[in-house]
Amino acid sequence: MKTKANRILDELENMFPEAKCELDHRNVFELLCAVILSAQTTDVSVNKVTPALFDMYPDARTMKDADLKDLENCIRSIGLYRNKALNLKKTAKDLDERFDGQVPESFDDLTSLPGVGRKTANVIQAEGFKIPALAVDTHVERVSKRLGLVDPDESTEGTESTLKRKIPKYRWIRAHHLFIFFGRYRCKAQRPLCGGCPFESFCVYLKGKTK
Template sequence: MLSKAKTLQAVLEMQKLFPDAHCELDHQTPFQLLIATILSAQATDKGVNKVTPKLFAIYPNAHALANSEEEVVIECIQSLGLYRNKAKNIRLCAQQLVERFNGEVPRTREELVQLAGVGRKTANVVLSVAFGLPAFAVDTHVERISKRL
């Protein structure tokens, strides 16, 4: 475990190495980022960015997606792997957003991970990218490389 001083030093060094680091998922709103991040599981950001323009044109917010027909959602995202399960999850997530949060994306990890299709990594992406809150999105690749280092 690194001390606070060493952690800060490591973060500053990473900022020097990667000054233009940013989220590769195309999005305009926290809702769109949330849905795109859920869709990115077992898929590339490039693949997700190909399907989200059509998806978000039809369903621009949680209320619209919550009232969607599953087959239309599937049609929008079928080029992604696991598209049936993802369609189910993003529709349920949107319904939960409407029921619990008036259609708004919550700003806490605890609330986010209660949504369908949202785990710790997805929650951390949304918190850091959409809301500028301190959170690290650590996937299996980052964990593996970190352990090697």
């Protein structure tokens, strides 16, 4: 018999066959920069600044030598741009000095980089290297709690381990994209579009037990 997690994922595959990473990138370095820039801002606004950014700084070596003010100007239209410019420069320096200018594959190496936490490292492993990983962002956490896959009081890290236990490894990467699409376009944080939702019968949010 199919597990609840697999039934949900099958339904989400029907709803969002096009689900994928929405941050534009041509290589793992660009992906890493885009993910760093995406903290607390939308992928759409990141995609507006990255073409010019990557034209000016196509790799870690050029970005580490960037003038900080120039770097800030490139990304000025997105939130927290000063911090993010600094993080990009520091990350590029580390990549150049410790990893020969390449983005490392291992989780520990990734999280040793400035501005790279658990979520970013998981995204880079999954999207950049196709290594099974399950990044938990705000959409993944909210949706998995509303769907009753994860306890409403669970921490973000606890959410990741519960999902990894309940979802077969071969589906981790797709699960991340599907939950994000569902959370972004249907099961929104404010005023989710619940009419006709296939998960209404067991939705924890509708029972008033989670946000």
